[in-house]
Amino acid sequence: MSQTNDTLPPPPFKIKMVEPIQLTTLAERKEYLKAAGYNIFNIPAEKVYIDLLTDSGTSAMSDNQWSGLMLGDESYAQCKNFYNLRSVVKEITGFEFIIPTHQGRSAENLVFYALNLDKTKIAVSNQFFDTTRANIESMGAKAHDLVIPEAYNTSIYHDFKGNMDINALENFLNQNSNVGVIILTVTNNTGGGQPVSLRNIEDVSKLAKKHNLPLFLDAARFAENAYFIKLREKEYSEFTPKQIAQKMFSYTDGCMMSAKKDGLVNIGGFIALNNKDTYNRIKERMVITEGFPTYGGLAGRDLEAIARGLTEVLSEDYLRYRYQQLQYLGNNLVKANIPVLLPVGGHSVNLDALRFLPHIPQSQFPGWALTIALYEKYGIRSVELGSVVFAHQKEDQTWVYPDLELVRLAIPRRVYSREHLDYVCQSIIDLYKSKEEIKGLKMTYDPGLLRHFNALFEPISS
Numbered sequence: 165m166s167q168t169n170d171t172l173p174p175p176p177f178k179i180k181m182v183e184p185i186q187l188t189t190l191a192e193r194k195e196y197l198k199a200a201g202y203n204i205f206n207i208p209a210e211k212v213y214i215d216l217l218t219d220s221g222t223s224a225m226s227d228n229q230w231s232g233l234m235l236g237d238e239s240y241a242q243c244k245n246f247y248n249l250r251s252v253v254k255e256i257t258g259f260e261f262i263i264p265t266h267q268g269r270s271a272e273n274l275v276f277y278a279l280n281l282d283k284t285k286i287a288v289s290n291q292f293f294d295t296t297r298a299n300i301e302s303m304g305a306k307a308h309d310l311v312i313p314e315a316y317n318t319s320i321y322h323d324f325k326g327n328m329d330i331n332a333l334e335n336f337l338n339q340n341s342n343v344g345v346i347i348l349t350v351t352n353n354t355g356g357g358q359p360v361s362l363r364n365i366e367d368v369s370k371l372a373k374k375h376n377l378p379l380f381l382d383a384a385r386f387a388e389n390a391y392f393i394k395l396r397e398k399e400y401s402e403f404t405p406k407q408i409a410q411k412m413f414s415y416t417d418g419c420m421m422s423a424k425k426d427g428l429v430n431i432g433g434f435i436a437l438n439n440k441d442t443y444n445r446i447k448e449r450m451v452i453t454e455g456f457p458t459y460g461g462l463a464g465r466d467l468e469a470i471a472r473g474l475t476e477v478l479s480e481d482y483l484r485y486r487y488q489q490l491q492y493l494g495n496n497l498v499k500a501n502i503p504v505l506l507p508v509g510g511h512s513v514n515l516d517a518l519r520f521l522p523h524i525p526q527s528q529f530p531g532w533a534l535t536i537a538l539y540e541k542y543g544i545r546s547v548e549l550g551s552v553v554f555a556h557q558k559e560d561q562t563w564v565y566p567d568l569e570l571v572r573l574a575i576p577r578r579v580y581s582r583e584h585l586d587y588v589c590q591s592i593i594d595l596y597k598s599k600e601e602i603k604g605l606k607m608t609y610d611p612g613l614l615r616h617f618n619a620l621f622e623p624i625s626s
């Protein structure tokens with residue numbers, strides 16, 4: 165079991181620059197919501213008090229990273245920052261070829277293109293993130309999740325709820341000869357930031373080798389995953405996070421990384437891999453969409469910030485504090501009997517909207533309704549990972565709703581203090597007391613793919 169400590173030691177950094185935030189009034193927020201079509205993505209950021217929409221691209225960079233920006237070499241080809249990034253990524257991942265991209269989803273797009281994912285192919289993962297799934301499906305291929313069943317039960321504890329179901333994977337590979345790639349998402353964002361064990365990565369790797377399939381990590385939160393391994397997988401407790409990360413990558417053929425998470429930067433990503441043919445196909449393709457392969461849609465200074473962020477993120481002090489911050493919020497909510505996905509994840513605390521709002525059916529989007537109520541009453545922005553994001557229609561037009569209806573409180577890295585988390589915690593506790601007043605919503609505009617970004621809603625009045 166992990167610690168259940170609900171105190172929070174001081175952070176291993178101090179504040180050098182501040183950004184003011186302001187709490188608007190309830191009446192103002194009601195108006196903003198109406199104008200936003202009850203879609204939290206449409207609320208101007210200035211009108212949000214505590215922004216837990218995402219941990220992606222929202223990190224506070226260090227003085228070391230900011231000073232690195234001044235060393236940006238903005239040469240079109242072969243800038244020196246590319247070499248700095250390449251050397252850091254090579255050191256952590258062991259991969260030969262490194263390709264910067266402007267963010268994670270472009271890395272996904274390029275890898276899937278290079279692996280020839282088309283309508284005859286299936287991609288398998290513990291659980292795909294929404295953009296990853298969308299990239300696969302937009303190429304005509306199928307995306308199939310095989311996470312362990314425990315991942316779908318929010319109230320049971322499992323050290324590694326992000327693990328791939330090994331038996332299910334073995335059966336699936338035996339029955340389907342058209343799998344094109346296996347992807348392990350570390351940590352599993354869709355399932356609440358849950359980690360994957362090294363043992364599981366090794367087991368998946370054995371099956372991938374047996375079936376001659378490439379295994380890639382979706383490595384957006386590789387450092388947080390490594391820290392969970394250190395805490396929960398006994399044989400690695402004496403390893404440094406970097407050594408664990410190196411081991412994680414060593415079982416795989418490559419990775420796609422959104423550096424906006426564990427790269428501790430506001431924009432950027434990369435692909436790293438060993439296969440030269442795949443590398444060449446990516447290089448040829450990316451000049452059309454991303455730019456020359458040594459800058460990948462980024463400025464030289466961005467590459468420098470990523471290189472430095474990747475080194476900082478593996479600091480044990482940093483990872484310990486990050487873990488404790490998440491535990492602090494999660495455990496205080498649990499203590500107040502708020503239905504929270506257990507155990508607390510690496511980058512987010514997730515409310516179980518089905519248990520929080522049992523009076524709202526999934527056809528009326530309880531998770532979405534909870535995000536709206538949290539913003540309306542307290543100015544807190546969160547995100548639904550439930551029926552708006554994941555429900556889909558069968559051929560007979562009936563809707564299939566997801567097993568999990570989560571509201572994710574994603575904690576930006578090095579941004580909020582304990583006082584901010586206390587405000588969030590108390591707000592949720594207060595909201596829970598009047599939860600029956602929260603009403604469901606009707607979707608008035610459904611844009612289809614990745615619909616949460618652009619959908620519009622109206623509250624259901626009775």
Ligand SMILES: Cc1ncc(COP(=O)(O)O)c(C=O)c1O
Nearest residue numbers: 220267268269293295353384422
């Ligand atoms: C696990 C995972 N993979 C991929 C992505 C896509 O990355 P980006 O937003 O940089 O395109 C995300 C973004 O949140 C993610 O969480």
